[in-house]
């Protein structure tokens with residue numbers, strides 16, 4: 001991917017072991033590999049059925065919406081973290097509204113279907129974010145790296161699969177397929193002239209603001225929170241899978257019970273015919 005930045009402007013260097021972002025990546029590598037494999041496998045399935053895709057998107061939506069609500073609270077306050085956060089954050093990064101646009105599309109404009117989390121792991125995640133940031137606003141730096149940079153790596157892969165997933169998008173009256181795709185993929189798009197430069201500038205500001213303005217203890221807490229983010233995202237995903245499996249199983253159980261009931265009725269009818277024939281042949 002090309003960029004308008006020269007080499008010395010790219011900060012931090014990949015080999016800079018002191019950079020907070022690199023430390024987070026290193027300490028979450030195993031968790032990332034696990035979730036990467038897991039999501040890649042399931043994503044293929046989700047692309048065949050928009051009802052599965054929208055469940056996954058909804059789960060991420062709650063995380064982004066909660067993070068952004070807390071972030072803007074800090075930015076609008078006179079708190080001690082306001083300036084640092086403002087120097088890292090870029091409004092084009094915000095995902096809440098974009099995810100909401102997509103969800104409105106997949107849920108036929110019915111906000112009530114997704115606005116508040118209903119699944120236990122999602123509720124737990126949202127509550128945790130609110131409490132953690134309220135107590136220690138610098139915990140936001142874990143989310144500003146893990147959740148937002150995910151969109152430029154795995155997110156790009158997912159975006160290109162989405163564009164090719166012809167079976168995913170629901171039919172919308174009077175709209176061409178390309179228009180429908182655009183309406184359902186806002187989440188993965190950034191309104192910036194050059195995405196790669198934007199990403200590198202974000203990473204640079206993150207490093208410049210976190211290198212000397214956080215204590216080692218605070219950095220360690222951010223790294224621990226980053227691990228939690230991966231783990232809790234994974235719990236939200238497996239929770240959805242378990243939920244869907246349970247629904248499929250109960251649907252099949254219902255079908256089997258109904259089929260069994262029909263079989264019994266047919267057997268009873270056959271028995272009745274057989275007995276009636278016996279009675280008739282005995283009579284005549």
Ligand code: HEM
Nearest residue numbers: 021025035036039040145146147149150153154157158233
């Ligand atoms: C909840 C899910 C995920 C999260 C939170 C996440 C998070 C991250 C983060 C924080 C980075 C480091 C970015 C940077 O430092 O610039 C990253 C890199 C990356 N991720 Fe993910 N990711 C997730 C899922 C995935 C999936 C499903 C894939 C595969 C399709 C994937 C592929 C990648 C790749 C290829 C990189 C670049 C690695 C590199 O530059 O060395 N990720 N991800």
